[in-house]
Amino acid sequence: MFVYLDNSATTKPYTQVVKTMMNALEKDFGNPSAMYSLGIDAEKLIRKSRESVKDLIGKGRGEIFFTSGGTESDNMAIICGAMKNGKRGKKIITTKVEHPAVLESMKLLEKRGYDVKYLNVDKYCNIDISEFNRELSDDVALISIMAANNEIGTVYPIQDLYERKSPDTIFHSDCVQALGKMRLHHVDLMSFSGHKIHGPKGIGGIYIKKGISIHPYIVGGGQEKHMRSGTENVPGIVGFGKACEISRKNLSDDGCEKISKLKRYFKENIENEISDIRVNTPENSLSTILNVSFLGTKSEVILHRLEEDGIYVSAGSACSSNKKGESHVLRAMGLSKDEIEGALRFSLSGFTTEEELDYTLDKLKKAVESFRSIARRR
Structure with missing residues (x-):
């Protein structure tokens, strides 16, 4: 067996995901930036997929930008978010149990002079709310706490934590494991990955709440509204979108x-x-x-x-x-x-x-x- x-x-990709991607590879192969119909059709598929991701996370006042996966989304949110909000201060709050994509981003920022505070966890991977409260201060530029732990499965009280912070502090949550498995609470920045919800590898996304500004991660041709340049991975995006559609139905059912x-x-x-x-x-x-x-x-x-x-x-x-x-x-x-x-x-x-x-x-x-x-x- x-x-x-x-x-x-x-995860194993859904059959519908594979079929959708094959169709995009064979028929909708145009460059989404092109002005002719083949490119316009590809761009329409991206728009449709973007809405599918939004539908899964719950319609919020924000935008979805596609990336190469959860690691890039985490890097983008943390590094670009902290640097954009650096005038507020150089302090960052996270936990000791984040994904390596988050922890390695923190190490990079520490080398650039940021003061990163790592919250402790108990024997079941829960954080101490009182410790979180003690670390809150006027100079906190960024908070990054995952929605659910990828090794233990512990779910964190993201909405409660978000409401405790200053409005000027950017709050990021790694939602890679949580997407499609629980209702998400909208914070300032959220990271996602396609292959954790029966979608393809090499595709992910970042949610940026309306009113939150971060630096672009990759510059070039200005794709993804100048937030992440480079020709879009249309087959990956439509596969991710289809996986989100199916995951939303599974949540509802x-x-x-x-x-x-x-x-x-x-x-x-x-x-x-x-x-x-x-x-x-x-x-x-x-x-x-x-x-x-x-x-x-x-x-x-x-x-x-x-x-x-x-x-x-x-x-x-x-x-x-x-x-x-x-x-x-x-x-x-x-x-x-x-x-x-x-x-x-x-x-x-x-x-x-x-x-x-x-x-x-x-x-x-x-x-x-x-x-x-x-x-x-x-």
């Missing part, structure tokens, strides 16, 4: 509740069938993510044992799992070495079935018991 449970890393029930079912079965574990994902979390530590094991060994059985899971963020070293998220949560080394992330989607989860549990239980048995004999 083939079981894919790494949907936080990437309680598709997330179906996934939530499957996650609860899987979690309860793991708790009943496998001893010495720690469930790292809190109740207030995305419907798609379940992170569990299997004490006395090594996650990479269990991961490859599951792979032999056709099951694909993750030992951490896909953007950093190929690097040596422990998860910065689990470390920030204060977990023990044993808890960190034995942590696996299971991320579900609308394609996940109960039969797949039963099969996974059976193979997972055997893999964990086998590892522990060998470890005891050493």
